[in-house]
Amino acid sequence: MQILGVSTDSVEANAAFAQTYAFPFPLLSDTTREICMAYGACSSPNAAQAERITYVIGPDGKIIRVFEHVVAESHVDELLTFLSTSTRSIPPDTLSTTALISHMCSCNPTTDTGRTALDQQQEVNHVHVSESMPTEPEGVISQPSVAAVQAAEFTPTGQAAALSPPMASTAQAPPILESTPSILPAQVHSAQDGMTPSMVYALGALSYDFGTEARRDSIMQHMGAGANPHDPQQLLAYLENNPWDAAAILWTLNSDATPIYVIQPQGPFASDAYRRLREFLKEQLTEGVERVSIAGLIVGQARLFSGLVVPVISPALRCMYSWTxxxxxxxxxxxxxxxxxxxxxxxxxxxxxxxxxxxxxxxxxxxxxxxxxxxxxxxxxxxxxxxxxxxxxxxxxxxxxxxxxxxxxxxxxxxxxxxxxxxxxxxxxxxxxxxxxxxxxxxxxxxxxxxxxxxxxxxxxxxx
Known part of the structure; x- marks a missing residue:
């Protein structure tokens, strides 16, 4: 089975997004909006974003099911329910030519406790886990009001290359693909291929995390009896006298209380970057600083205390600012x-x-x-x-x-x-x-x- 994600973003943007959340499936770039228009996911060729729609395509090239206006938080369960309750399954030897395509709009990961960023982003972007792909009962094709559906072919770069002629929609039956499957694994190259470290310039609020209970308890014991490492005022007072322990803490950049990055200074000026992070946190507490900017390169991933896995930024000191x-x-x-x-x-x-x-x-x-x-x-x-x-x-x-x-x-x-x-x-x-x-x-x-x-x-x- 082939899982594809499609968006109107550039190959470079998709590659960076894929690297950040370690996507195991290809993300395709439809910058010309041809596929988006063909599948009814764009209102016009100039649309800034595609609608969030999932298409389940069978081995014969026919669209089995279309999920429109999906809710990110519940869509994975909705899709798995559809797969598990349908009465007729596709033979295993044909699964390699079956595709599920999602037109994706820009979105942020959710923050369910204990779930990795990859788990969550798969849910947000409407992709499914590896399961047998059943179809609906004979004669039943669930299809929304899509004016015309076309088969799409892709070049090795992931750009839309050509579209087959559309099928005319009729009142008796919804439009479906009558051609043989045209989206095959051999034709698709992931945006992640040949990636270099992604540059980031993100805005948010500063916070911190301990990663594990052992690290938290270790910091708490070094702070002394009765100390609370979750109190930022107490933690900052401790780090003022023990600045080296700033590197033992996971400094996070949050968007609306959601951790989106871990900030991990590296290189000969790492101590200066950690000092600035301490200053930022103090300014948030005492001066009402609302946001900071963090620029740098993504250098890996880190697991937070909640189990959430987020990308790690190695920050550029000259681009770190705070303000109200x-x-x-x-x-x-x-x-x-x-x-x-x-x-x-x-x-x-x-x-x-x-x-x-x-x-x-x-x-x-x-x-x-x-x-x-x-x-x-x-x-x-x-x-x-x-x-x-x-x-x-x-x-x-x-x-x-x-x-x-x-x-x-x-x-x-x-x-x-x-x-x-x-x-x-x-x-x-x-x-x-x-x-x-x-x-x-x-x-x-x-x-x-x-x-x-x-x-x-x-x-x-x-x-x-």
Whole structure:
């Protein structure tokens, strides 16, 4: 049996994602949206993401079952129930030509206690475990409203190469594949092949873990009688006098209280990186720091006390920052007006500060990500180093416009040996949104280095 995952992300992004969660199955890149459109998982060729849909394809090339609008947390059980309760099984000698395909949208792993990141990501991305693939009873084909279904062939690079002509949908029967199977293991090459260490630029909150009871108890005994290593204040006080034990703790980067990475400094300046991690944690406790940025390379995996397995980042010290949204907005917009300022100056400053804060909050929550793909690293860096954003909002607010959309796309022009992405902010006039053209501001981020950098000037134009 062949298990395939399909997304509209690039081969590089899929490779990084696969490496992070140690996927044992191929992830295919449908950057042209041909497969996505053919299987009805995209609303248009310009769709940013595919719908979460699982397709079960039989050995004769016919779609046996389609699961639409699946809920990630329960889909694996739903799929296994379907496999175990169907009355007719496919003969074992034909299993190698059976495929289950999932169009995947960007998502974060869940955090069920005791489950590995791989277990969870398989559930989130709608893949199944190795089981015999039964079909439904004779004459029964469960199929949602997919306008047309086509067979897809893939090149060895994982890109969509060609699509066979679609079958016309009829009212009497749902569309199914009548051709022989066209997705075969020999035709599919995983995005994971030939991978190099993935670069990461992730945002989150800092925390820590002990990994095992033995490590926790050891730290607790060294802290002294009555000490509580789970109290960050007590732990920081202990590490102030015993800084070497900072390396005995698993420092984690969390997104909404979910550990997504372990941070493990390496090299000659590891002690400096550990000192900065201690500073970050102290700032979160005493100064209200909300987020930190961690850039680096994925160098392995670590198991947390809960049993969750997450990737390990070897951080780049020069890209480690901490901040509050309010402080970053003030750094971008400047100090508040003086006591002698006019009410108009106060109002203008407040609008600019609020707009910058709104942009940052949208990146943190609406566009939250793992910081693996070039697009994710570009938008995360834009939120961390928002100096270009200040010029954008200052101009947009003068025209009484508000932020509408945040997009990232590959830059058509880039320096040699660079990887440039354009961050585009689109603004609209809420009072005259149908009469007045929207305004687009664009700035470029080069993510070829572990620490991204902005390139060139901010550009703007009007669009309808």
């Amino acid at each position: 949204t309010a402080a970053l907005a003030q750094a971008v917009c400047g100090d508040p007006p003086s006591d002698t300022a006019t009410s108009d100056e106060y109002e203008a400053y407040g609008q600019r500060s609020e707009a910058v804060g709104n942009f940052l909050e949208r990146v943190y929550h609406e566009l939250r990500n793992l910081g693996l793909s070039p697009q994710e690293r570009a938008i995360n860096y834009a939120a961390t180093n928002a100096l270009n954003v200040e010029r954008v909002f200052e101009s947009a607010l003068r025209e009484e416009m508000e932020l509408d959309a945040i997009e990232v796309e590959r830059s058509p022009i880039c320096r040699p040996d660079s990887d440039c992405w354009d961050v585009k902010l689109t603004f609209f006039d809420p009072r005259h949104q149908f009469e007045r053209a929207r305004r687009v501001y664009r700035f470029t981020v080069d993510v070829s280095d572990v620490c991204p950098v902005t390139v060139g000037m901010v550009r703007s134009w009007s669009v309808r």
